[in-house]
Every structure is written in structure tokens, then in C-alpha cells.
């Protein structure tokens with residue numbers, strides 16, 4: 001049995017807790033409290049600790065799903081949570097005031113500290129008038145080549161696709177298939 005770790009990070013309200021809840025086979029451990037930072041985001045609850053869930057993909061692959069707390073004051077802990085992770089998924093809220101600033105900020109927080117990053121743009125359905133091409137263009141301009149997806153964190157199949165891409169990419173890098181080392 002291979003046990004892997006995948007981390008969901010990103011700003012408040014991006015959908016980290018939701019993504020883990022959508023995927024997890026076990027009831028999610030979370031530490032949600034009333035959000036007192038209404039300036040940063042007008043949501044009712046926010047995560048102050050880490051979220052934890054698990055998904056068993058097949059008989060030999062189990063993944064621990066970890067969510068970082070979104071509030072900026074917890075940024076010191078993001079790379080600590082990401083230690084040993086296969087990948088960090090940065091979720092970006094498409095409706096935010098400056099989603100490209102958020103993206104830059106989170107890439108900088110993790111760059112050089114982890115092996116693999118994936119970007120998921122959430123809440124696209126809530127701002128269809130803003131083009132999603134801005135992310136690809138921004139990555140190209142900055143000569144960054146991270147996998148980029150639009151995801152609705154409420155839709156299990158969207159989040160599952162991200163996880164499958166991460167596992168496939170890892171297995172390709174490691175030359176592993178279904179837990180067996182290929183020679």
C-alpha cells in the first residue's frame with residue numbers, strides 16, 4: 001500500500017475545506033471557527049488549524065488530504081504542512097479582487113520548498129465575465145509551467161481529476177506503476 005500526501009492551499013474562501021470534503025472517504029477533521037476577518041473575506045466560517053481527509057484510490061494507493069488555513073496570519077505554517085507532500089494544489093478564487101496577485105503570492109510561498117505544484121482556479125461560475133485565460137497568460141509571461149485547471153471544489157470529479165494528475169505525474173517521475181517499481 002502506497003500512502004501519499006497532497007496539500008490544498010490558497011486564500012480564504014478558495015475552497016480548500018470543500019475540496020477535501022468532496023473527496024474524502026472518511027469524515028473530515030477540520031477546525032472551523034467564526035470568521036472575524038470580514039475584511040479579508042465575508043464568509044461565515046474559516047479554518048484555523050488544518051483540514052484532514054483521506055481517499056483510497058485503489059487497493060494500493062491511499063492519500064492523506066491536508067488543507068492549510070487560509071488566513072494570511074497563518075502563512076508561516078503553509079510550508080510546514082506541505083513537508084513530504086507529493087504536490088501542493090494552490091486553489092485560487094476567480095472572483096477575488098486580484099486573483100493574479102494571490103497566485104503569485106502562493107507560488108512564492110511554496111516555490112523551492114516542494115517538488116510539485118498544481119493550480120486550480122475555483123469560483124469560475126460566479127464570474128464568467130472574467131476570462132480564465134489570464135492565468136495561462138500570467139504563467140507564460142513569468143515562464144512558469146505549472147499544470148492549470150478550473151475546478152469547482154463542490155464537484156468531486158473536478159477535484160479527483162487534480163489528484164489523478166498528481167499521482168500520474170509522480171508515478172511517471174518515479175517510474176512506479178500501481179505501487180510496483182518498473183525497471
Ligand SMILES: Nc1nc2c(ncn2[C@@H]2O[C@H](COP(=O)(O)OP(=O)(O)OP(=O)(O)O)[C@@H](O)[C@H]2O)c(=O)[nH]1
Pocket residue numbers: 010011012013014015016017018019043045046047048068069070071122123124125126151152153154
Ligand atoms: N460557486 C462556487 N462555490 C464554490 C466553489 N468552490 C468552493 N465553493 C464554495 O465556497 C465556499 C468556501 O469554501 P471553503 O472550502 O470553506 O474555503 P476555504 O478555502 O477552506 O476557506 P478558509 O478555510 O477560510 O481559508 C464554500 O461554500 C464552498 O462550497 C466553486 O467553484 N463555485
Ligand SMILES: [Mg+2]
Pocket residue numbers: 016017018046047051067070
Ligand atoms: Mg477552510
